[in-house]
Amino acid sequence: MARYTGPVCRICRREGMKLFLKGERCFGPKCPIVQRQPAKNFPPGQHGQKRTRRPSEYGLQLREKQKIRRMYGIMERQFRRHFEEAERRGGVTGENLLQILEMRLDNVVYRLGFADSRNQARQLVRHGHFTVNGRKTNIPSFIVKPGDVVAVRPQSREREYFKIVAETAGSKQVPEWISRDMESLSGRIINAPTPDQIERPPFNEQLVVEFYSR
Template identity: 60%
Template sequence: MANYTDAVCKLCRREGQKLFLKGERCLSPKCAIERRPYPPGEHGKKATFRRKVSDYGMQLREKQKARRIYGVMEKQFRRYFREASRRKGLTGATLLTILESRLDNVVYRLGFADSRSQARQLVRHGHFEVNGRKTDIPSYLVSVGDVISVRANSQNNAYFKERAQIIQNGAKVPAWLSLNPMTLSGSVVGEPSREDIEIPLNEQLIVEYYSR
């Protein structure tokens, strides 16, 4: 996540649920929240017995959860919210649509990476093209009709050869994306709707947080 350098498993433990920040490890018994299902820190085990969380506390936690899932810092997240509030439709759902449209998230959704953080690193290293042009900005927002592909030189890397095998064995992508396993490319065929975004978030709480 951007400038966060501590163990990302602590973020899942702080939110009390899996945020799937480490890919396959999150599905294994090694997952930190499976072994220590309580917040990190000296008093983590006692957190369960604390007083009821306030409305503000729930709003804050939901906002932090969304930021951590997508790997976005506060300043940028607030900018996304302002953009969502200017667009037509429900602000919360629109915010998630914007977050889903980030290039690093699309790379992750297409199966080219095990996690969004890994996808972000691959994008920064210049392994992807958007509409035939090298794009190394993880926050780049894709649009309907855009084609995202692994660059020709990168397709010879051992990592992408392994990913090609995994993808060809039956990778599943959201309905708003299409994938061509043979060319290691995908395209945006529509805008992600709230029903397409299978993330355990209550976006209304985020709207309430910023509307205080």
């Protein structure tokens, strides 16, 4: 499956906002979005400065969809499946979509502070370092449910990386819909996140609904 492996800061520059793709660097002064003056914050590439045309309605919808998809690190086909699932659920489709994305296993590992970025969380899950309700789960797109417990496998806790996590992750805040136990390096899903409980850039998920409803 194709996946972008280039410099992720270019993605943030393309979208014109922080998507928090590079861990701690995104919160420091080395972030390109912070370093550049507003007048120089144009998209990358030799034609970046020339993209001054007012985007069409389709262009606005596309860019909003790309922002969300890229922040969560999901390919188009899988993102479309998540959208179709959000449509099948009752309620507001845009809010359902964000809820599904937040309850992916790789995102939960990231929200618990056990990884510096969603990309790193996805790799840790792929390598089989986590369990869901005591069962080893190595599928990053696995959707957790309220009451589920996500934990680092006992065998993995002896690794140097997770020893460092045990010392440092406690200083990272977790969202209201998750409780964390640093003693066992685990977290419990309290409830499905509501829109006001999701920490994210100012997305307009309604534009994504309009994009797929064309």
